[in-house]
Amino acid sequence: MPPDLRLNRFLPYRLNILSKKVSLALATRYQERFGLSIPEWRVFATLGQEQPLSSNDIVERTAMDKAKVSRAVNRLVAAGLLDRQPHPHDQRLLRLSFSRKGRDLYAQVAPEALAWEAQLLSVLTDAERAQLWALIERLEQRVAEEIPASTPLSDSLD
Amino acid sequence: MPPDLRLNRFLPYRLNILSKKVSLALATRYQERFGLSIPEWRVFATLGQEQPLSSNDIVERTAMDKAKVSRAVNRLVAAGLLDRQPHPHDQRLLRLSFSRKGRDLYAQVAPEALAWEAQLLSVLTDAERAQLWALIERLEQRVAEEIPASTPLSDSLD
DNA sequence: GTTTTATCGTTTCAAATGAAACGTTATAAT
DNA sequence: ATTATAACGTTTCATTTGAAACGATAAAAC
Numbered sequence: 001m002p003p004d005l006r007l008n009r010f011l012p013y014r015l016n017i018l019s020k021k022v023s024l025a026l027a028t029r030y031q032e033r034f035g036l037s038i039p040e041w042r043v044f045a046t047l048g049q050e051q052p053l054s055s056n057d058i059v060e061r062t063a064m065d066k067a068k069v070s071r072a073v074n075r076l077v078a079a080g081l082l083d084r085q086p087h088p089h090d091q092r093l094l095r096l097s098f099s100r101k102g103r104d105l106y107a108q109v110a111p112e113a114l115a116w117e118a119q120l121l122s123v124l125t126d127a128e129r130a131q132l133w134a135l136i137e138r139l140e141q142r143v144a145e146e147i148p149a150s151t152p153l154s155d156s157l158d
Numbered sequence: 159m160p161p162d163l164r165l166n167r168f169l170p171y172r173l174n175i176l177s178k179k180v181s182l183a184l185a186t187r188y189q190e191r192f193g194l195s196i197p198e199w200r201v202f203a204t205l206g207q208e209q210p211l212s213s214n215d216i217v218e219r220t221a222m223d224k225a226k227v228s229r230a231v232n233r234l235v236a237a238g239l240l241d242r243q244p245h246p247h248d249q250r251l252l253r254l255s256f257s258r259k260g261r262d263l264y265a266q267v268a269p270e271a272l273a274w275e276a277q278l279l280s281v282l283t284d285a286e287r288a289q290l291w292a293l294i295e296r297l298e299q300r301v302a303e304e305i306p307a308s309t310p311l312s313d314s315l316d
Numbered sequence: 317g318t319t320t321t322a323t324c325g326t327t328t329c330a331a332a333t334g335a336a337a338c339g340t341t342a343t344a345a346t
Numbered sequence: 347a348t349t350a351t352a353a354c355g356t357t358t359c360a361t362t363t364g365a366a367a368c369g370a371t372a373a374a375a376c
Contacts, residue, residue, distance in 0.1 A: 005206055005268040007219070009291070011275055012180045013203075017221055018298045019177035022170045025304040042171075049165055055355060061165070063175055065334055070355055092341050092354040110163040117169055123300045128293060133167070135282065135290050140176045142281045146183040213325060223364055228325060250324040250371050 026116060034109055035079075039064060039072040044081065045113070048106050052095040054087070081105060184274060192267055193237075197222065197230040202239065203271070206264050210253040212245070239263060 007013045023038065030036040036044060042062045047053055049061075055073055059066045073096060076082040081102035087093035098106060121129055165171045181196065188194040194202060200220045205211055207219075213231055217224045231254060234240045239260035245251035256264060279287055 005203065005272055007203055007207055010203075010271070011279065011290075012177075012184050013200075014294050014298075015173070015177040015180055018294055018301070019170075019173040020221065021298060021301045022173055025301050026170050045163065045165055045168075045171075048163055056353085063178060066355070067334060067357085068332090070357090071332090074356090090342070090354085094355075113168070114163055120169065120297065120300055123296050124293065128289075131286075131289055132169075132293050135286060135293070136172050136176055138281050139278065140172075140179060142278055143176070143179045143183050214323085224325070225327085225364060226362090228327090229362090232326090248324085248372070252325075 022120070026113070029112070029116065030109070033112075034105065036109075037072070037075075039068050040076055041109075043069060043072045043076060044102070044106065044109070047082070047096060047098060047102075048110055052085075052097040054093040054096065056093070058096070076102070180278070184271070187270070187274065188267070191270075192263065194267075195230070195233075197226050198234055199267075201227060201230045201234060202260070202264065202267070205240070205254060205256060205260075206268055210243075210255040212251040213254065214251070216254070234260070 027038050027041070030038070030041045042064060043058055046058050046061050050057075053061075055066065055069050058064070058073070059069050062069070064072075073082065073084070073094075077084050080099055083095075083097050083099045083102075085095045085097075087095050124132065185196050185199075188196070188199045200222060201216055204216050204219050208215075211219075213224065213227050216222070216231070217227050220227070222230075231240065231242070231252075235242050238257055241253075241255050241257045241260075243253045243255075245253050282290065
């Protein structure tokens with residue numbers, strides 16, 4: 001008797017596919033309209049929340065590899081979207097923040113990202129949306145117990 | 159006024175993190191206990207559903223790149239887990255199926271994967287689990303509308 | 317029947333990835 | 347104070363990646 005593992009009812013599989021599709025759909029827009037790669041967008045959006053931030057802060061908040069963050073930050077600085085200053089009290093840290101140009105771009109990108117998300121979530125009722133967040137929360141907390149804290153979540157895992 | 163994009167309430171972001179964590183937790187087990195990488199596991203599990211399958215069938219079912227599938231299949235064949243035969247009526251196709259060894263391994267791996275998933279899902283009630291599947295289904299269908307059909311879902315997208 | 321055109325799986329190659337080593341700066345231990 | 351240890355961000359380098367080119371087979375067009 002074969003074990004009853006149906007892939008389309010296997011959570012890791014379905015989550016992976018869903019997550020990829022969502023990322024792909026959104027990434028296409030970032031790329032085409034604003035020239036941002038995914039890692040760049042992640043860094044950029046993170047700074048949209050809170051500024052200034054060190055590279056390491058971004059690593060923690062995005063679960064990206066620090067080399068990847070370093071490269072994305074460099075590209076964003078080179079593109080004139082971020083300012084990078086040394087931290088006054090700790091020379092190891094960077095103080096990353098939006099440049100004027102970065103702030104302007106964020107003001108364009110963020111509403112569009114939100115609108116896109118709203119459109120996606122419009123297939124759900126308010127109650128279902130609330131459920132969704134609750135479920136994600138619970139699952140993430142549960143799975144985090146199995147992972148040594150602060151393990152970088154590499155891309156090669158899916 | 160800054161746009162109100164809170165990343166921990168932004169679905170693409172949360173899905174990506176959750177998906178990565180789940181994959182990481184599970185991948186660690188596959189790797190340590192059975193020596194299977196993620197792409198290998200994906201191919202392997204897909205064949206667990208249905209046999210024989212061509213490489214292309216696997217590409218369609220897993221949303222993996224065909225080069226990646228090709229390489230994973232080669233490794234699995236080299237490891238003696240799969241049999242690869244030419245298709246009798248179409249020389250372009252391969253007929254991939256479990257070898258004896260592959261079937262034995264699957265009989266070991268699959269129940270463990272299911273048990274792990276059950277443990278993860280044990281934080282949810284039956285009703286919540288049903289909700290989860292329904293939500294995933296709806297979202298995936300919705301987002302699929304924005305993606306040109308059969309776009310390969312590359313890893314670099316997260 | 318011959319010639320396109322399409323499909324399948326592999327291979328090639330440039331780009332992206334991430335583990336580890338590194339230089340630099342800060343903190344802890346003695 | 348000196349020394350050892352740790353943290354931050356960059357760089358190096360071997361591996362993985364996927365887009366495109368490829369050879370081989372099949373189907374379609376003519």
